Structures are given as C-alpha cells and as structure tokens.
Amino acid sequence: MRRDWPSRRHESEDMTTPAHVAIIMDGNGRWAKARGLPRVAGHRAGVEALRQTVRAAADQGISWLTVYAFSSENWSRPKSEVSDLMGLLRIFIRRDLAELHQNGVRVRIIGERDGLQPDIAALLHEAEALTAGNSAINLVIAFNYGGRDEIARAARKIAERVAAGTLAPEDIDVETVSAALDTAEIPDPDLVIRTSGEMRLSNFLLWQAAYSELVFMPCYWPDFTKSHLAEALEQYASRERRFGGLLASGAAS
Ligand code: IPE
Ligand code: IPE
Ligand code: MG
Numbered sequence: 001m002r003r004d005w006p007s008r009r010h011e012s013e014d015m016t017t018p019a020h021v022a023i024i025m026d027g028n029g030r031w032a033k034a035r036g037l038p039r040v041a042g043h044r045a046g047v048e049a050l051r052q053t054v055r056a057a058a059d060q061g062i063s064w065l066t067v068y069a070f071s072s073e074n075w076s077r078p079k080s081e082v083s084d085l086m087g088l089l090r091i092f093i094r095r096d097l098a099e100l101h102q103n104g105v106r107v108r109i110i111g112e113r114d115g116l117q118p119d120i121a122a123l124l125h126e127a128e129a130l131t132a133g134n135s136a137i138n139l140v141i142a143f144n145y146g147g148r149d150e151i152a153r154a155a156r157k158i159a160e161r162v163a164a165g166t167l168a169p170e171d172i173d174v175e176t177v178s179a180a181l182d183t184a185e186i187p188d189p190d191l192v193i194r195t196s197g198e199m200r201l202s203n204f205l206l207w208q209a210a211y212s213e214l215v216f217m218p219c220y221w222p223d224f225t226k227s228h229l230a231e232a233l234e235q236y237a238s239r240e241r242r243f244g245g246l247l248a249s250g251a252a253s
Contacts, residue, residue: 022140031223056225070085071202097130108140
C-alpha cells in the first residue's frame with residue numbers, strides 16, 4: 001500500500017504548523033507490561049509507531065521530525081534490554097532505510113558516536129550518507145543522545161579552538177555554542193511532544209527547546225497514531241509563542 005509522499009511544504013506560509021516537531025517516544029515498557037508481554041515487545045511496537053509517525057509527519061507538512069530513540073542514560077538499563085534496543089535500531093535501519101530513501105527522507109543522527117559498536121556506527125553513517133541529497137522531510141534520530149553530554153562536548157570543541165588561538169573568549173556567544181552542538185544545521189524544535197504521561201524532558205534537547213511548546217500526552221508510545229499527532233498539532237496551533245517579547249496586540253496596548 002505504498003504511495004508517494006506529499007512534497008508539499010507549507011510551514012513558511014502557515015505559522016500554525018510547526019516546522020520542527022521533536023518527540024520523546026516514551027512508554028514502551030508500560031505498554032508491554034499492561035499486556036503481560038516482555039518489554040522488548042513494547043519496543044518492537046514502538047518501532048512500528050515510529051514508521052507511521054514519520055509518514056504522518058510528512059503528510060502534515062512537517063519539515064523536521066526529531067525522535068528520542070536512546071538516551072545517554074539508557075545504558076543504565078539491564079544489559080539484555082540495551083542489547084534489544086541496539087538490535088531494534090539495526091533492524092530499523094536495515095529494513096527501512098531503502099524505503100525512507102525512496103520517499104525522500106533525509107536521515108540525520110545526533111548524539112555521541114564514540115564508543116558505539118562499530119557496526120552500529122557504520123549503519124548510522126550509511127543512513128546519513130545514502131539520504132544526504134533528500135529533502136521531503138528530515139528525520140533526526142537522537143541516539144546515545146543526552147543534552148548535557150552534547151553541551152559538554154560543544155564546550156570542549158570551543159575550548160580547543162580557544163586553546164589553539166583561533167577563537168577569542170570574548171567572541172563566544174549563543175551562536176558559537178549553537179554551532180558547536182550536534183544540531184548545528186538543525187532549526188530549534190517548535191513543538192516537543194512526550195508520550196506516556198511523564199512530564200519531564202529527560203535530558204532531551206535542553207539547549208534547543210528553550211522556547212519550544214511542550215505537549216504531554218497520556219498515551220504510551222506504541223499507541224501513538226496520526227490522530228495523536230494531529231491533536232498535538234492542534235494544541236500547538238492554539239498556543240501563543242512570545243519568545244520573551246510581547247505579541248503585536250500586547251505591544252500596541
Ligand atoms: C521508551 O520507552 C523507549 C526508550 C527509552 C528507549 P521506555 O522503555 O522508557 O518505556 P517505559 O517508560 O519504561 O514504559
Ligand atoms: C527518555 O525516556 C528517553 C527516550 C525516550 C529514549 P526514559 O524512559 O529514559 O526517561 P525517564 O527515565 O523516564 O526520565
Ligand atoms: Mg520511559
């Protein structure tokens with residue numbers, strides 16, 4: 001039942017559609033537990049929800065979709081669960097990369113690459129290289145990602161430039177830091193969605209989400225459908241984004 005993905009991109013004309021949606025895909029384990037299944041079954045169902053969400057996001061005219069797939073703190077889970085999650089990433093890239101590419105999806109990965117198993121690092125590289133010329137939608141996978149780790153790595157890069165004498169400390173500003181993050185070429189998320197009912201960021205896009213609208217939804221990630229996405233987009237459209245300033249109407253009065 002494959003069909004061509006829409007090429008329409010209307011975010012520039014329509015400010016009520018976020019250009020960049022980021023999702024904390026949470027609740028796989030609880031979804032499985034509620035069904036008397038092992039946690040890995042929840043993660044498998046979560047991959048299916050991800051497939052559908054990439055398609056739904058493209059249908060909605062979203063240009064950037066970032067998904068939190070594995071955090072820098074998720075290594076603290078039992079070895080068997082970490083290995084299940086690594087296995088699922090392998091399967092997702094091996095099985096879905098060709099179709100994502102065919103549909104014009106550009107895949108980018110954020111997170112720490114050093115220390116990953118060599119075959120995983122190679123798959124991540126392959127996904128980025130194969131899809132580098134695509135532009136229908138950008139799928140950013142946050143893998144081995146933590147906001148604090150990302151900012152610390154950025155600080156290290158900046159410090160190296162200062163030590164090498166190519167950057168003066170007084171020239172370091174918000175732009176310098178932004179450009180040293182993994183997200184250097186990625187716009188800030190307009191909307192961050194978290195499923196499962198938890199109301200926290202869990203180290204996701206700490207710098208980039210400074211002015212993002214946050215939507216928390218009670219459903220577990222494997223149950224997330226295009227209607228949930230539509231509902232989150234509706235909430236987003238009803239928000240007033242002020243970025244610390246005043247709305248045009250507020251400024252006038
Ligand atoms: C999200 O689901 C997937 C990852 C963190 C990799 P969880 O595994 O956190 O599921 P819950 O939160 O325990 O239900
Ligand atoms: C955040 O979920 C990480 C991902 C969704 C990949 P967690 O389940 O790891 O977060 P906490 O532990 O509930 O804060
Ligand atoms: Mg969780």
